[in-house]
Amino acid sequence: MPLSQNWGLTENGFIAPSYEEVLDSVEDDFISKFGTDIVLTSNSNFGILARLIAWRETLMIQELQKNYYSAFISTAIDTSLDRVGSNIGVGRKVEHPASAIIEVTTDGEYLIEAGETFETEDGYVFELERDITTTQQPDGSWKGTGWVESDEPGAMYNVEANKITLESNPDDNVLSVTNPEPANGGQDYEDDETYRARLLEENEAKPGPTAWGMKSALIELPGVRDVNPVENDKADADRWGNPPYSVHIYVLGGNDNDIANVIVNHMAAGITLVGSKAMDVQDATGNKRTVHFDHAIDKPIYVKVKVNVNENWNDDEGADDIKTAVADYINHLIIGKTLFLTRLYPLVYGVNGIDEATIMIGTHQGTLGGNDIVNDINEAVGCDTNNIEVDINGV
Known part of the structure; x- marks a missing residue:
């Protein structure tokens, strides 16, 4: 029988027929043109031609369907999602390096030139952006501060x-170095799932002078994972520790200067x-404004997972799959959200080959337990x- 006309763009969206439906339609057309005595098996001439035509038509219809769905936030992918985001003025976050202020103590007055590199014990390397000249402090020590940036992008x-x-490159004149505050601004390339969720959220609360519009604007900054604007709209003094009729913006991650500039450009009079x-x-008129905010406290979580496994366990990837699933879930929790231990079990049991699992969590490696993190x-x-x-096999 001929292919149903109820396909393509309909009142219910774009309807695409299956390959089998297209093939049936092509075979019906062949029979109507060449008679009922033709052979349409897969190894016959007519059968091969019918399947070739049906396959090409199916691919074309699927491309039309992709084109239709590429226009919507919920279904667009890859560059199509970027274009949908640009339509509402929200771009995808790209890779960005982290930066930090370091404090250097030297043996007497000393010049440390830009380009010098410093690192963590884990091997994360940061490069000095400007020269540091140490000066004598009231306690007699020689110290200086400088701005460093990671040699590679990433959270x-x-x-x-x-x-x-x-x-x-150890220097005997440099006695010590440290970063008094966390490094921030490091950003991974934003995948489709994360970008899509942010587009849906920001489409509801567009950047603007409201508290949640401010959140929408700030969360676009590289390295910013979440924003919590706490409003005290009451006359109660020190509600949540804030004075009456005030807004206390907590930002998780991000660069201080970038945050301050976004706030001053979006704050209401x-x-x-x-x-x-x-x-x-400076605000848009060139006047200097003082902006107040705070970084949210980023509590590092340590996890120990004990599992008994069976023959379906993948020795090469199983442990990494557990780590990735648990870390991704924790890192997507917003400010103020409780980390419930029980929410981690489905993630662990979702990895193939696990018979039994026990999970312990905590904010310090030496004090893991079975309590939720509030x-x-x-x-x-x-x-x-x-x-x-x-x-x-530790259970």
């Missing part, structure tokens, strides 16, 4: 405070911002796969 370079402690960070930036309005959890231990 992994957003290291905690006091982790950049090594000079790549008369709004009272509070926070321990005070950044002086977060305040200014706290969030994060997890590096290096902080996850998988013990095979």
Whole structure:
């Protein structure tokens, strides 16, 4: 019988027939043109031609269907999703290096030239952007501060405070180095799933002067994982520790200057911002404004997973699959969200070959347990796969 006309763009969306339906239609057309006595088996001439035509038509229809779905946030992929995002002014986050302030202590006055590299014990390398000249402090020591940037992009370079402690090329005149505050701004390339979720959220709360519009604008910055604008819209003094009629913006990750500039360009007139960070930036009129905010506390999570496995366990990839699944879930939790231990079990059991599992979590490697991790309005959890231990047949 002929192919149903109820395909293509309909009131229910784009309907695509299956290959079998297209083939049936082509074979019916052959029979109507050449008679009922033709042979349409897969190894006959007519059969081969029918299948070739049906396959080409199916591919064409599938491309038309992809073109239709590429116009929507929920179904677009790859560059089509980028184009949909550009239509609402929200671009995909690309890879970006992390930066940090380092403090260097030297043996007397000393010049450290730009280009010198420093690193963490894990081997994450940062390059000095400008010269540092140490000066004498009231306690008699010689110190200087400088700006470093990771030699490669990626969120992994957003290291905690006091982790950049090594000079790549040791110098006897340099007594110590450290980063008093965490490195920030490091960004991985944003995959389709993450980008799509952000587009859906920002399409509801577009960048603007409202608290949640401010969140929408800030979350576009490289390295920013989440934003929590806490509004005290009451006359109650010190509600959540904030004065009456104020907004306290907590930002997880990101560069201080970038954050301050976004806030000053989107804040409403008369709004009272509070926070321990005070950044002086120019607004659109060229006037200097002082912007207050705080970084959310990023609580590192350590995980130990003990599993008993069976013959379906993959010795090469099983442990890494567990680590990736657990870390991805934890890193997608927003500010203030509780990390429930029970939510991790389906992720672990979702890996093939596991008969039994026991999971322990904690904010310190030496104090793991079975309790949930509860977060305040200014706290969030994060997890590096290096902080996850998988013990095979350890249950």
